[in-house]
Amino acid sequence: MKDQYWDSILSTKQPFFHFKLGEVWESRDLLWLFAKRDIAQLYKQTVLGPLWFFIQPLLTTLVFTIVFGGLAGMSTDGIPPLLFYLAGQIFWMFFAEVLNKSSTTFRDNQAIFGKVYFARLIAPLSVVINSAIKFGIQFMLFLIFYFFFLIWKGVEIQPQIEILLLPVLVLLTGCMGLGIGLIITSLTTKYRDLTFLVTFGVQLLMFLTPSVIIPVSKFTEKYPGIAPYVVGLNPLTAVIETFKYGFLGKGVFTWQYFTMSVVVTIFIFLAGVLVFNKTEKNFMDVI
C-alpha cells in the first residue's frame, strides 16, 4: 500500500527487463533539440556546410573503384563499379558512424549526465538521427549517380519490388549500429581496454561484410562452407544486399536471410538497451 502512494522509488534493485522506452517517449522533445543542436554545431561557421558529406563517400568509392574494380579486377555482379561501391559505402558509413559515436556515449556526455537526469538513451538516439540525416544526403548522391547511369549511360538496371524495403533497411542499420555501440559504451565505462579495439575493429568488420566490397554471390562461390553463417549472422550483409537487389536488380535476396537479419538486429538492439540501462545507473561513479 505504501508503495502505491509514491511515484518513484530509488533503490538498488531494478527489474532485469527494463527498457525504459516510455521514458524516452516522454522526452521526445529533448531528442529533437539534441539532434538540432548537433546539426547546428556541425554547420556553424562552415562555407560548404552539408556538401562536405559528399566528399567522404565519393572519395572512398573512387578509391575502391580504382583499387578493387580496376587494379584487382574484382567482380561487381555486372553492376557499374561506381554504383556498386557507393551503395555499399553509404550504408557502411551510416552503420560505422552510429556505432563509433554511440560507443562513446558515456564518455562524451559525462559532464551533462553527471549533473542532471533525463532518459539517457536520448543522447545516443540523437546520434542515430543525425547520422540518418547524413545518410539521407548521401543517398541523394547515390540517386544522382543512379539516374546518371540509368538515363545518360543507358545501363540496363532493373529495380525490384524490394526497393520498398528501403525504410526498413535504414532502420535496421541504425538499430544495429546503436545496439553494438550501446554495448561497447557500457563495457568501457570502467575498463577502457575495449576502446582500442573499436576503431580498427569496425574497419576489419567491413571486410567481414560481403556486399560492401565483394558481391555475396562471389563470396558464396568462393567459400560455400562459411558463407551462410557470415551472411546470416552479420545482419548488415543482408541489408546491403537487399538494397542492391532492390535498386539494381542484382544480388542475392532471400527472405530467409532477411528475416535472420531482422531477428539478429532486434536481439542486438534490445541487448544493447538493457546493458546500457543497467550501466547508466551508476556509471558516474566509475567513469
Next chain:
Amino acid sequence: MSKPVLNVENLSKQYRLGGYGSGTLTDDLKKWWYKLQGKEDPFLIIGEANDRSKVGDSQYVWALRDIDFEVHQGEVVGLIGKNGAGKSTLLKVLSKVTGPTKGKAYIKGRVGSMLEVGTGFHPELTGRENIFLNGTILGMRKREVAKKLDAIVDFAGVARYLETPVKRYSSGMTVRLAFAVAAHLEPEILLVDEVLAVGDAEFQDKCLGKMGEVSAEGRTILFVSHNLGSMRRLCNRGVLLQDGQMSYVGKIETALEKYLGSGEAQTSGPKNRVTFEPKDALAYLTEIFIENEDKEGKNTFLYGEKIFLGINYKINDETRGINMRMSLARNGELLFLSQDCDDDFGMLGKKHPGDYRIKLKLPDYLKAGLYTISVWLMEVGKPKEEKIDILSFVLDDTNTDTFYRSFAKDMPGVLKPKLNWEYIDFPVPVETQ
C-alpha cells in the same frame, strides 16, 4: 500536517577511492563471485566513514551512510555540512544521477534538479535556443518552455541578446539566463546545489526571492549552500551531515547552531584560544584568543560583558607592509572586516623583530547569537596567513529581559545599536485653565 513528498530510508552510497586498474579488477571479480553465490557484497562491510582529512585503511568509503529523513510538501530543507560531508552526493542520488549503494528513497511528484548552473548550455546556440534546450534537459516539455519564454527572458534580463549565440554572452549573463530557466521549472520537488555563489548581489537576492515564491506555492525545496545567512532566511528545516552521516534533523536554527558550534566550522583547536607553532617565516601568528575584561577565556558571554580579541604575532626580521585583519560573523553571516591600519597607515611601515600583541575590544552593539572570528596576517594587501572561523563564542541574552525589545534574539536585524531616540516634540495634554 501536509503530506510527505520525500522519504529517505537508510540511504547509503559507497565510493571506491583511487583509480581503476588491474587491482580493481580483482575486487570486481570478487564482488561478482559473491553475487553469483547469492551472498552479500563483501565490500559493503569494510567501508569507512568519509573523513577526507584523515588517511584511512580502506579503499572504500561511505560518502553517505544510513541517511534517514522525511520531507513534507512545501518545506524548504537546507542541507548543512562542511565540504565532503555528502550534501552534493545526497542531491545526486535523489536526482537519479547516480544510484544508491544501499537503502531507498521514495518520491512523490516530479523532481527537478539544479546541481549546476547552465547544464547543457551550448555556446554556439542562441539564447532562445538554449532556453529551450536547457528547459527540456531539466525536464520541461517544449510547449511549457514556450509558454514561459517571456517570463524567463524577463527574469534574466537578457532580452536584447536573445538571438545572439551564448558564446558572446558575459559569464554573468550566462548565469542569469541559466538560473532563469531553472527557476521557472515547476517540479513538485526542487533540488538546488550551491548555485547562488555566482551572479551579482542583486541577482542573488532575486534568486532567493524566487525560491521563496516557489516554496510559497507549495513546492518543496532541498537546498545546499555555504551561505548560512541565506539558508537561515529561506529554510525552515535543516539536515546536518557530518562525514556522510546524519547528525541532526530539525529546525534550521538548531541545525545551524549545531553546525557552527560543533567545531565543524572551525579548522582546529579550542574555541576561545588557539596557539600556533613557531614557524620559520618572516612573520607569523603565535596566538589568537578571546577573553572578557577580567582576562577570563570564555565560550559564552552575556549581554553587557566586554569581549576582547587578542592577537599575538611575531616578526623575525625588520620588515614593512605587515598588518592584521579580522572579521566577525554572526550565525555564519559576515558582519564586518576590520584592519589595524584602517585609521593609521603608519601600521604598514617599518616593523622591528619581536613579539607584537594586540588587544581589540569588540563592539557593544552585538546582538545575541553565535559568533565566529577570522584573522588574517596580511602582507602588502595579500593574505599571508588565513585563519577562517578560528574562534567562536556565543553571546547570550538570558541575563536580560528582552520582552518587547527590538534586540530580542528572534527579532529581525543583526545588530543591537544603542540609538538615542530623542523627541523634538512630544505633545502633552494642555492644562485647562
